[in-house]
Amino acid sequence: MALLRWLATARRRLQAALPVARYAVEGASMEPSYRAGERLLVDRRAYRRRPPAVGDVVVLRDPAQPRRHLVKRIAQAPEGVDAGSSRVWVLGDNAAASRDSRAFGAVPRTAIIGRVWFRY
Amino acid sequence: MFRTTLPSLAAGALRALDRLAPPQTAHAHCDIPCGIYDPHYAQIAALTVVRMDQLIEALGELPSGAGKADADKWHNSMTRYVLVKEEHGELCKREVRVIWGDYFKPEHAEKYPELHTLVWNILKLGGKNRQEVNAQAAQDLLAQVQRFAEIFWETKGVATKRQPSNQAVGGELVAPA
Numbered sequence: 158m159a160l161l162r163w164l165a166t167a168r169r170r171l172q173a174a175l176p177v178a179r180y181a182v183e184g185a186s187m188e189p190s191y192r193a194g195e196r197l198l199v200d201r202r203a204y205r206r207r208p209p210a211v212g213d214v215v216v217l218r219d220p221a222q223p224r225r226h227l228v229k230r231i232a233q234a235p236e237g238v239d240a241g242s243s244r245v246w247v248l249g250d251n252a253a254a255s256r257d258s259r260a261f262g263a264v265p266r267t268a269i270i271g272r273v274w275f276r277y
Numbered sequence: 278m279f280r281t282t283l284p285s286l287a288a289g290a291l292r293a294l295d296r297l298a299p300p301q302t303a304h305a306h307c308d309i310p311c312g313i314y315d316p317h318y319a320q321i322a323a324l325t326v327v328r329m330d331q332l333i334e335a336l337g338e339l340p341s342g343a344g345k346a347d348a349d350k351w352h353n354s355m356t357r358y359v360l361v362k363e364e365h366g367e368l369c370k371r372e373v374r375v376i377w378g379d380y381f382k383p384e385h386a387e388k389y390p391e392l393h394t395l396v397w398n399i400l401k402l403g404g405k406n407r408q409e410v411n412a413q414a415a416q417d418l419l420a421q422v423q424r425f426a427e428i429f430w431e432t433k434g435v436a437t438k439r440q441p442s443n444q445a446v447g448g449e450l451v452a453p454a
Contacts, residue, residue: 172301179291179300186305196291196300198283216303228303249305256306275281277288 176202178271180216180228186249186256187228190214196277197228203272209234209245214273217247220261226270229257245269314380316426319399320450322369323419328446329362330412363407369418370403373425385432395425419448426451 172178180197191197191214199216209215209231219225229247244263249255258264283291336358339351377396386392402418405411423439430437436454441447 168298179295180303181295181300183302183304184306188305191305193305196288196295197303198291199303219304226301226303228305275283277283277291 176200177274178216180226182228185254186251187214187230188251188254190230190250191228191273191276197273198275198277199271200274201271203274204266204269209266209269209272215247216270216273217264218268218270220264220268223268227257228273229255232258233263314376314429316372316376316422316429316451319369319372319376319422320419320426322365322372323415323422324442324444324446324448324450325365326362326369326406327412327415327419327448328444329358329365330406330410330415331446332358333362333410334412362410366403366407366418369422370400373399373403373422376425376429380429381432385428388432389428391424392428395421395428399425423449423451 178199178201180199182191182193182195182197184193197216203213211231211234213231214228215231216226216228219227227247229249231245232248233246235243235245244265246258246263248257248259282288333355336351336354339348343351373396377392381392399418399421402414402421405414406418427437430451430453437451438454439449439451442450
């Protein structure tokens with residue numbers, strides 16, 4: 158058990174150190190853009206180069222449950238001088254089947270894990 | 278809508294990597310984060326089907342030569358029992374389908390290889406109980422739903438016990454111990 162836990166931790170640390178992360182989509186809140194079961198390659202360093210922009214699809218930590226990761230689209234983000242700071246508003250593309258900023262409010266930029274880069 | 282897909286060779290390589298080390302999950306769910314599921318409703322629905330078969334049996338035949346008032350009464354009761362049996366047969370299927378589809382994860386199915394067959398049986402028996410007045414089929418439905426409830430609670434690490442329903446129908450319900 159201790160070994161398994163150590164392996165899980167080691168894997169998490171390795172994942173956190175890599176510039177890209179692999180994700181599998183679960184649920185229907187991003188349909189029709191992304192469907193359940195599709196695989197996403199996420200660019201973890203995207204927002205070191207530029208601030209989050211409206212229209213970006215991102216993977217973020219669930220504000221209610223930080224170890225759970227969500228995939229949503231940015232609907233509002235600060236622009237101009239405020240662009241580097243502050244919070245973004247995220248929505249699911251399939252509004253009827255999405256729990257998003259309408260439920261948990263704007264999310265801090267630090268909650269964003271990365272930008273969805275490619276589907277594979 | 279803007280979508281980018283990797284060339285197939287790179288995608289193939291990543292898919293291969295996924296088989297070695299599974300990717301993380303990006304949730305795109307509509308439910309609240311700790312979804313609330315409970316197999317209690319499915320069991321109550323199955324028990325209701327059992328009860329309706331009992332009531333239909335107890336109603337007996339429409340007496341030959343019954344007057345209009347008696348015949349109306351008999352038909353009214355029969356119709357109500359059949360209607361409730363229809364509704365609860367379907368309700369049972371729906372409750373089980375939701376838990377199966379929304380709650381259970383692939384690792385649960387791996388640990389309980391019987392799970393998919395169990396759900397399949399429940400869906401079939403739900404239909405059979407609507408089509409027929411069949412006390413045995415109703416008991417079979419209840420038994421399968423009880424097992425489904427046990428597996429559900431076990432996957433949450435909760436011990437269960439079978440306790441008398443304490444209802445006119447008799448039978449047992451699976452509940453957290």
